[in-house]
Amino acid sequence: MKAGPILDRRGRRDVRFPDIEPNAEILPMNVITGNVLVVAFEGWNDAGDAASGALRLVKDAGEYVPLFAVDAEQYYDFQYTRPLLSIGEDGRRSLSWPGTQIFGPAETSVDAESALYLMIGTEPSRSWKSFAAEVVDAMLAIDISAVVFLGAMLADVPHTRPISIFASSENGELRNSFELERSSYEGPVGILSVIGEAAQKVGIPAVSIWASVPHYVHNAPSPKAMLALLEKLEEVVGLAIPRGDLVEEAEEWERGIDALAADDEEMAAYIAQLEQARDTVDSPEASGEAIAQEFERYLRRRGDGRSGEEPWRP
Incomplete structure (x- = not known):
């Protein structure tokens, strides 16, 4: 992997979004330079x-091609993560198997200073x-300078407020540049943490970006959380990402939950309590530690064996 700084002024990142041009006004003064890999896994x-969902939106909006895939037979238990059967427009049936792929730009420019790569997959079973070692080998092969992990957690947050984002890094330079936290969490982890530690051992720094999804509306999709993740990702990688219909979908999602709450007094009262708690956290007197503590409480609940498909109640 090439040596060099991981932070730089606004460089040109080699990703083509046919329907939109990068908007320099929304980009930060510092971005991660070099090739960056953004990672998201379905599951825990x-x-x-x-x-x-957020990372698939990035892939679909850009011009990406698959570069690398893990051996699904080696890492997945198909009784736990089953293949999906679909029927195409021509009536033919086909199977889609769980797996993990890395995607890269379809073309690279000679004058490009860096490129954005994507890794999308299902959390492995074994x-x-x-x-993680295989993924890190792939990172080294395409000269990745830094990795950004995207995650989402069920949390005690109201759907009526902006989605809480918790961003952290073990790298001091990245923390200082982007005003990130250093997580103090101890407990069970997902595959993101395993890959992050393996990458760190070979000198590839990582940023983790997590969105808090209201636990009482946990069913997918969650467009408002997707939107929040994309906004934070833009700050880190320095690229304006096209939203498509995501803004409208997020607004419709919120209106739909408002309508449900209007017909359920208990739900409305509970949301009001969450709103009050959130407004307290967002007050000028509160620090970023409050969001970090909520993040850690979530992971501890997951460690207790509660399913991510089940809402958590106080």
């Missing part, structure tokens, strides 16, 4: 499919150490 780390 992906409440409301927000992380995987052999996590070998899986």
Whole structure:
């Protein structure tokens, strides 16, 4: 992997979004330079499919081609993560198997300073150490300078407020540049943490971006959380990402929950309590530690064995 700084002024990132041009006004003064890999996995780390959904939106909006795929037979238990059967427009049936792929730009420019790569997959069922080692080997092969993990958690947050984002890094330079936290969480983790540790051991720094999904509306999709993840991702990678219909979908999602709450007094009262708690956290007197603590409480609940498909009640 090439040596060099991981932060730089606004560089040109080699990703083509045919329908939109990058808007320099929304980009930060510092961005991660070099090739960046953005990672999202379906499963334990992906409440409301927000992380995987956000990254698929990036892939579909850009011009990407598959570069690398893990051996699904080696890492997945198909009784636990089953293949999906679909029927095409021509009436033919086909199977889609769980797996993990890395995608890269279809073309690279000679004058490009960096490129954005994507890794999308399903959390593996076994052999996590070998899986992480294989992923890190792929990172080194395409000269990745930094990795950004996207995740989503069920949390005690109201749908009526902006989605809480918790961003952290073990790298001091990245924390200082982007005003990130350093997570103090101890407990069970998902595959993102395993890959992050393996990458760190070979000198590839990581940023983790997590969105808080209201636990009482945990069913996928969660467009408002997807939108929040994309906005934070833009800050880190320095690229304006096209939204498509996501803004309208997020507004419709919120209106739909408002309508449900209007017919349920208990739900409305509970949301009001969450709103009050959130407004307290957002007050000028509160620090970023409050969001970090909520993030850690979520992971501890997951460690207690509660399913990510089940809402958590106080």
